[in-house]
Amino acid sequence: MNDYKAIMIGGSAGSFQVVSRIIAALPANYPLPILMCLHRLKHIRSGFVEALSIKSKLPIIEPHDKEPLKAGRIYLAPANYHMYIELGNRFSLSTEDVVNHSRPSIDLSFFSASYNFKKKLVGIILSGANKDGALGLKSVTDNGGLTIVQDPKECQVPTMTTASMNATKVDYVFSTKQIIDFLLKLA
Amino acid sequence: MVTNEDAARLITAIKTSSTYDFTDYSDKSFCRRIEKILLDNNMDLNQLIHKIGKDKDFLEQMVKDITVNTTELFRNPEMWQTLRYHILPKFKKNRSIFIWHAGCSSGQEIYSMLILLNELGMFDQAKVFATDINTDMLEAAKAGQYKYRFNLGYLDNFDKVIKENPFNFEDKVDVPYEKYFDIDKVKDTIQMKPFLREKAVFRKHDLVKDGNVFYSKFDLIFCRNVIIYFNNKLQSRVIDMFNSSLNRDGYLILGSHESILGASANNFERSKGFYKKKQM
Structure with a gap:
């Protein structure tokens, strides 16, 4: 296997259950950082991390600005901020305008992560009701990284995965189970 | 790209x-x-x-x-609740309280603070200064007029901070919006009252090159979601400038996902997202 440096997951409506299953399956010594950019309701700012943490063996963190990125942690884009990865593997946050009606925007997170990690990034797009993330996943392909989308047939809302498949040639179309198996094989 | x-x-x-x-x-x-x-x-x-x-x-x-200018009235209600119940009471007995809003953008944070001060009976003792690099934003802040329909969340935030007490759910006060701002649904505006608009002193200021340009030190310095646009080096320089501009027992207030990195962190005690200047 290619020596990947990070995994980035984007999702929106219908992705919470999928993310919960993925997180629950990862062992406490998982060696890669997982970066998640998920749309949430603007006014539900607390409770999300706690809900995801219940099943997770890895710490789930909403990063602070300029926090260094570390392996074996799950990072979740904080509500109402865009989340970027800067060269030198630090997070940076921004409150600039919404993109695709979203802040955090999945596209923006993927653009910065693919620019930073190039071919060492695995990008995954899950269920979602808008097309935010499609151009982001294309940027992963364009930078030589590996791309996965959740099988649209399995998605509660397939808009995001379908848009991603239209925007770029994805490497794998996987069920949740297959995504989990793949991530475990990277360890 | x-x-x-x-x-x-x-x-x-x-x-x-x-x-x-x-x-x-x-x-x-x-x-x-x-x-x-x-x-x-x-x-x-x-x-x-x-x-x-x-x-x-x-x-x-x-x-x-x-420059980025995203802001809200009572952005992060939890922060304002902490300010209301844990921080501001410490200053109530002081003859004056000096406040600097650094990077005030279109002014919502200033008005949030003034409303809160007024509710706590601390309006008259407050000396309020507000700066931004963008003169258009300073004008917008002085005008104190915001879109209504686009900003309905302002009213929810106001209710949470001003009308409700998160530490005692039975403690509810009815404060009418008209005490502080007029809502005009036809013109689609929220207009802050003149007594609020006349309170703060505004000045153009560039955090990159300007230090504390006021002839005073401060009890509270707000700088929320501004230094996220700076690299570590500049962040530290600005934080050090704030530190030397704070009074004894003064607080620096950053955005909810900002923190002080490196050696500058040693000058502050962190509590509930507020940075209190340490006594050296």
Whole structure:
């Protein structure tokens, strides 16, 4: 296997259950950082991390600005901020305008992560009701990284995965189970 | 896509033609802003660099477009609740309380603070100063007028901070909005009352090159979601400037996902997201 440096997951409506299953399956010594950019309701700012943490063996963190990125942690884009990865593997946050009606925007997170990690990034797009993330996943392909989308047939809302498949040639179309198996094989 | 190399070229060009220095801005956000400016003006980077070299007004406008101005009335209600129940009572007995809103943007944070001070009976003792790099934003802050329908969340935030007590759910007070602002649904505006608008002293200020320009020290300095646009080096410099501008027992208040990194952190005690100046 290619020596990947990070995994980035984007999702929106219908992705919470999928993310919960993925997180629950990862062992406490998982060696890669997982970066998640998920749309949430603007006014539900607390409770999300706690809900995801219940099943997770890895710490789930909403990063602070300029926090260094570390392996074996799950990072979740904080509500109402865009989340970027800067060269030198630090997070940076921004409150600039919404993109695709979203802040955090999945596209923006993927653009910065693919620019930073190039071919060492695995990008995954899950269920979602808008097309935010499609151009982001294309940027992963364009930078030589590996791309996965959740099988649209399995998605509660397939808009995001379908848009991603239209925007770029994805490497794998996987069920949740297959995504989990793949991530475990990277360890 | 604007690369870090492109950004470096543009930053040099801006420095040559003005007093603005974006060298220590955060790379990703800066590049994003430039991409947007290129798109909005239908230019490539070379055209942009050429244009700012000979058109001062355009350059001033571009600087305004680079800065980000997202804000809300009572943004992060939890922070304002902490301020209300844990921080401000400590200052109530003081003859005056000096407050600086650094990077005040369109002013919602200033009005949030003034409303809260008034509710606590601390309005008259407050000396309020507000600065921003963007003069358009200073004018908007002075005007104190905001869109109504787009900002319905302001009213929810107001209710949470002003009408409700998170530490005692039975403690509810009815404070009418008209005490502080007028809502005009036809004109689609929220207009802050004159007694609030006349309170703060406004001044243009660039955190990159200007220090504390006021002849006083402060009890509270707000600088929320501003230094996220700076790199570590500039963040530390600005934080140190704030530290030396704070009174004994003063607090620095940052955005909910900002923190103080490196040696500068040793000068503060952190509690509930507030940074209290340490006694040395």
